[in-house]
Amino acid sequence: KIIVNARGMVAANMNPPLFFDYGGSFYPQGIIGDQIMYFNHEDIKKVIFKGYSDDDDKLMVDNINEWFEKSEFEKGNTLEIKKARSGLNG
Template sequence: MNEKFDFLPLGSIVVVNGGIKKFVIVARALQVNINGSKQFFDYAACTYPEGINGDRLMYFQHTDISKVVFKGYVDDDEIMMCENIFNAMKKVDIERANVEELKRSMVN
């Protein structure tokens, strides 16, 4: 992970590129297995206002966000957690996942 950005806090509500549906961020820096390759997504989210439905989550990258509708709560713990995520990602050689590739892998 080369570029650094400010992760949105858990609870943030966003709209992703090409959509109008709102999603609430429930996890960050997730490792997934796509076609036998370990990759990561910046975020996992569930639909808003419905919430988590079974095990269905939406995975996406920070660059996939077109609009931040609401920014979640930030305190010292949140700031420290984001730093910990970035420090951990520097130590791991893992490829950034591609949303379109994940969609294709789920169809097959």
């Protein structure tokens, strides 16, 4: 299981830096050191629990989406990254 810890993440450790919808960590361990998983909405297969949400939450999502549309960052593709990494290791 993965818990969402953050939204609108730029993975600066990638070249070029890429935008992802979410940053998360394993449940129940949480964030350990600087380890965070980057993923997008389409990578989520099943939502087990959705926490508190209100008008401020919707406003934040709208602001993140507007910022991304105006930014020069490309959206990361987890499948492409996984394929590229497995090619390097294989």
